[in-house]
Amino acid sequence: MIIFDKKLYVSLTCQKTSHNFTKIAFKPLHTNLFNIVLLSIFLTIGSGKLYSQEIKNKKKPLATVKQTDKPATAVTDTIKLDTVRPKKTFLDGKVKYRAKDYAKIDQKKKLITLYNEAELYYKDVELKSGIIVLNYEKDEVYAGRIKDSAGVLSQYPNFKQGSSEVQPDSIRFNFKTKKALIFNSRTEQGEFKIKAAVTKKENDSVYFLKNARFTTAADIDNPEYYFQTSKVKFIPGKKVITGLTNMVIADVPTPLALPFAYFPMSQEKSVSGIIIPSYNDSNTRGFSLQNMGYYFALSENYDLTVLGDYYTNGSYAMRFESAYAKRYKYRGNVNIRFENLINSERGYPDYSKQNIYNIQWSHSRDTKSSPTSSFTASVNMGSSKYFKQSINQANIGSSLNNTLSSSISYSKTFSTIPQARFSLSATHQQNTQTEEIIMTLPTLQASIDRVYPFVGKDGVKKGFIKNINLQYNLSGKNNIKTTDSLFFKPQMFRDAQIGMQHTIPLSTNFKVFKYFSATAATNYQETWVTKTIDKNYNVDQGKVVNTVVDGFDSFRTYNFTSSLGTTIYGTFNFGSDKRIQSIRHVMRPTISYSYTPSFEKYYDNYSVDASGRLTDQYTRFEGGIFGAPGKDNSNIVAFALSNTFEAKVRDRDSTKTEPKKVMLLNNLNFSTNYNFNANGKDVLAWQPLLISGGTQLLQNKMNVNFGATLDPYALDNNNKRIGTYNIDNGGSLFRMTNANLTLNYSFSxxxxxxxxxxxxxxxxxxxxxxxxxxxxxxxxxxxxxxxxxxxxxxxxxxxxxxxxxxxxxxxxxxxxxxxxxxxxxxxxxxxxxxxxxxxxxxxxxxxxxxxxxxxxxxxxxxxxxxxxxxxxxxxxxxxxxxxxxxxxxxxxxxxxxxxxxxxxxxxxxx
Structure with missing residues (x-):
């Protein structure tokens, strides 16, 4: 009999396989009364003594105890407690099993046999196989394959415990010791697929494998390559340690072998390890080992890779690469590259030696981590010839590019009324052809938002007066101009220019005649500098020299601008029955005027010869970090016209009733300006007419851009512009000085x-x-x-x-x-x-x-x-x-x- 739930007794003949989902326990067998009496007789005969007749024991009278006033002495029971511990019942968890054909229970052999698509579940163990035999006396389970109708073994066991999963030919597992013996197991750990002839499961975390192969190929039974070894210690999710290991490619052993091997398999984080180099040879630098190094898994948030190259002629290279990230905070990477390049051999005419380097840093911060501030970095700086001469870069796009640029910035917004903000940044621009470097270390930008002093309590900004607004901007720079050879040397910082500029713009906007938008603005600037120049004629040198004057100085400028613009819509209808139903033309003409007075008061005269003749003027702020005040007043009116053309086209799909919009020209722009202060000689009144445009064709796959410059003035015999219109010189209205057309077409x-x-x-x-x-x-x-x-x-x-x-x-x-x-x-x-x-x-x-x-x-x-x-x-x-x-x-x-x-x-x- 098998007892279910310790209460309900069910005979074997009434048992159903589909109901065996309960805890199993074994108790002494129950029999009828006749068997109990018979068993008692045999037990009595076997344990007692036989006599010829019954001898009665003589009874002795009990001794009387005299009553006293003393308390009675406690009598100690000399019978010892039973030291035999009750036998622990089999399994301490619920067992669930099922089978397609049958589930047979052999009480005599203590076996439960499941056949065909058998399944067994116990705690974290899941076992599926063709046949499963459970020995509940030895606490063991066996699983194996069965033959199908064609006599082919099928239904391989699938043993899963926790996160570990094995697909062997057969398996024996002990529920108490947690040990297992697995034959022809197949398992996956990360990217690795492992197959072993015999696997011994020592405990939950250690496996010993014999005659194993492991690979990253998709088919473990027929891989393109694998590593063959006779002994393996396998710790799932952590590491694989092997003995003598040989690499096999296409079932052909290779001479590549190692006396032992270690493969980290941690899924939680990367593991530090050696990076194996590659071998190369060069006609100019000899033999080399490249990309040898070490990977440091420093933490879950950042790592470090150190790589190096070495050439037998003495050349070498070092690279340090690190990536870092913190979820919901920031992420970035840093790359530092240095190369010591030696060409040929010392003593040969083509011998040369140079050091080149490149530093790249990229950093970004999640806006959610700090909504009122931000920090970003994009750095790419180093030797101008790095990408052209590097021995470990074949970056064609970078080598053909002539500019390296960097920017590091921090900004902060203050929740004040009006709102204030500031930013601190460092920039870097490097021309790889001229090797000229321009840096700002740092640049300070601060501003206070627009203030509308004439807005009423209702907050409505309407009209000329109520739209008047002003704000304050501050810009400070430490500008450095240097070259590759002087980069980060003392002279680089001695030549730095420091300045600050305060700007207060005052502006307004309003409507004119309902359809025109007008703006008017004036701008006041005050500029502070720490260096100026002084020009004088040097008798010894026989020329005019510039002398740098250190000390605080300043100048103030102002200007006035205004503009008037509108939008004009025009539609040309061709009829709804036409392929092109209509064309829409949008024009945005703008006319603007700007005036800047002369600031000649900041200009001085200087002599240009030994006699002291004064023939020229200069300003001491010449070449300043924020420019210099203008000597002549500027009185310019500018004209601009932008156009877009769009068509409505009947769709080829007859089921669609609405026409589709097709962009004919994304933009067609015209611009020029006229200078009222032109003298007709050095300064001509009209500037060339600039034309630019662009569109997309072939379902927006082809980008077309074009441009042209039209000059209204003629050339003299020396090909110099003169103040005579080209049409008055026997030519056309405009003279095309340059034009360009670019097409980009990507399709796939x-x-x-x-x-x-x-x-x-x-x-x-x-x-x-x-x-x-x-x-x-x-x-x-x-x-x-x-x-x-x-x-x-x-x-x-x-x-x-x-x-x-x-x-x-x-x-x-x-x-x-x-x-x-x-x-x-x-x-x-x-x-x-x-x-x-x-x-x-x-x-x-x-x-x-x-x-x-x-x-x-x-x-x-x-x-x-x-x-x-x-x-x-x-x-x-x-x-x-x-x-x-x-x-x-x-x-x-x-x-x-x-x-x-x-x-x-x-x-x-x-």
């Missing part, structure tokens, strides 16, 4: 292209791949396959039944120049980049172009990549120009085994 049949070339974008370059994809040789695993996941469907058979995925970017640029009667095409080039999925596993791409003026091929790059399932192979080749190079890489996709790779590349021609 596989959706939106991902942004590429992040490094190039940080340097102000392009995000597309017209200049090729950047190859950061410190991380050669960057690939188009990096974010793709493998799937099990057979894409090969379906691939050629569909369109081949591809994308293309096309750019065309045309420039015309006629500033001094050149009348020539100064620029005419086309660039194209194409990427294509040649097969589901092969990707190819090319970036190239042609310059029709220089008659030569522009930068060209060929790209090929092969998805080798758990491996990746890539080859990039730039065959032309000073950046000609090639790079080949093959390695494992998994980040855990990223050091298992082979990388070979040519030496950059730098």
């Amino acid at each position: 049949n596989k959706g939106t292209k991902d942004d590429k070339n992040v490094q190039s974008q940080r340097n102000g370059g392009r995000k597309d791949d017209l200049f090729g994809t950047n190859t950061d040789l410190t991380d050669p695993r960057n690939s188009q396959f990096a974010n793709e996941k493998d799937d099990d469907k057979d894409v090969i058979s379906e691939f050629f039944k569909s369109k081949i995925p591809w994308d293309m970017t096309l750019a065309y640029s045309l420039t015309y120049t006629n500033l001094q009667r050149e009348n020539k095409i100064s620029g005419n080039s086309v660039m194209v980049s194409v990427n294509m999925d040649i097969t589901p596993k092969w990707k190819g791409g090319v970036s190239t172009g042609y310059d029709f003026v220089q008659k030569g091929v522009t930068f060209t790059q060929f790209r090929f990549e092969r998805d080798l399932l758990s491996w990746r192979m890539a080859f990039n080749w730039s065959p032309l120009g000073p950046n000609a190079n090639w790079n080949f890489f093959i390695g494992i996709k998994s980040g855990m085994l990223s050091d298992i790779k082979w990388n070979k590349r040519s030496t950059l021609n730098r």
Whole structure:
């Protein structure tokens, strides 16, 4: 009998398999009265003594005890307590099991057998298999496969305890000791898939494996590669420690072997470890070990990677990379690169030595962490020639860019009335061609919001008077202008310019004749500086020299501006039955006037020869950090007209009743100005007419931008502008001095292209791949396959039944120049980049172009990549120009085994 819930007795014949969901306990068997009497007789005979006759014991009278007044002595019971502990019942939790065919209970052998799609649940243990045998006397369970109708073994066991899961051929598990013996187990831990002939589960956290293989391939039974070892200690979620380990590729053992191996498998955070270098050779620097280093998992919030290169001719490079983040607070990364480059050998004529470096820092703060303040940083500074000469960067977009820029800023807003705010920032601009560096360390900006002094209690701002407003702005700078060679040297700081400017703008806006918007403003500025100049003729040098004068000085300026503008709408209707039903034209004309008086009082005369002849004027604020006051008054009126053209077109889909809007021209702008103080010689009244425009064509896939400059004045015989109109000189109304046209066309049949070339974008370059994809040789695993996941469907058979995925970017640029009667095409080039999925596993791409003026091929790059399932192979080749190079890489996709790779590349021609 089996007792359920310790109360209900159910015979075996009445038991149902679907109801065995209760706690099991075993008690002594119950039998009928006859068996009890019979058993008592045999027990009495076996334990007693036999006599020929019954002998009665003689009874002795009990001794009388005399009563006394003393208390009676307590009698101690000499019978000892039973020291035999009751047997603990089997299992201390609920067991739930089921089977498709049957659940058989053998009470004699203490077995429960579950057959076909058997399932057993006990505490955190889940077991599914073809057959499950539970021995409740030994507290063990066995699970294995069964044969199907074709005689093939199927229904592999699936054993799950907590977060660990195993799929073996068979398994034996003890519920009390928690030990298990597993045959041909298959398990996954993170990216690793492990298969072992025999696995011994020592406890909840330690496994010992014999004849094991582990891999990151999708198919553990038929992997592309695996590591074979005879002994393994496996701690789930933490680490794998092996004995002699051999790498096997396509079932062929390789000579790659290690006496022992350690694989961290922590899922909570990264683990520190060595980064294995790659080997290369160079014609100019000798043999090298590249990208060797160490990764420090310092904490959950930040890490550090230290990488280095070494060449046998003495060249070396160091890189420090760190990423940090704190949820809902901030995130960023820091990259510091230094290279000591030696070309050739000492004593040879082509020997050279130089140090180059690059520092990059990016930081952003979550706006929710502090709504009233912010801190951001975007730093990219270093040697001007770093991206052109680096031995570990093939960043074409960055090497062609001529500007490096940085900005670090902190801002704070104060909840006052009126609201006040200030910001403190440091900026950096570097021209990599001239090696000139301009920095502000720091820049202070402060302001108080607009104040409307004439607004009534109702707060309505309407009319000329009530819209009058003023505010206060403060700007302070410490400006430094230096070069690469003087960067962060004492002279750099000695030449710094310090100044501060106070600005109080007063403005208003109002309506004129209902349809015109008018503005009027005046602006007062006061500028403070700490350095001025003094010009004098130096007799010894025979020229005019500038002498820097240290000390506080200031000047004050003011100006007046006004503008009048409106918006004009025009619609041309062609009829609802036409393909183009109407065209809408929106014009926004604006006329503005500005006047700045002469501040000649800040100007002085200086002599230009030994006789002391005064022929020129200067201001001591010349070259100042905030400029200088103007000597001549400015009296200018400016004209501007912007246009947009939009059409309503009947949709090709006949089910749609509403026409769709199509933008014909996003913008068409005209602008010029007239100077009333022009003298007709040095200063001409009319400025050239500037025309610019742009639109999008082909379903917004093609961007078209154009521009032109039209000069109304003629040229003399020396090609110098003169105060004679071109039409009066026998020419046309305007003389086109330059024009440009650019086309950008991106189209694809596989959706939106991902942004590429992040490094190039940080340097102000392009995000597309017209200049090729950047190859950061410190991380050669960057690939188009990096974010793709493998799937099990057979894409090969379906691939050629569909369109081949591809994308293309096309750019065309045309420039015309006629500033001094050149009348020539100064620029005419086309660039194209194409990427294509040649097969589901092969990707190819090319970036190239042609310059029709220089008659030569522009930068060209060929790209090929092969998805080798758990491996990746890539080859990039730039065959032309000073950046000609090639790079080949093959390695494992998994980040855990990223050091298992082979990388070979040519030496950059730098």
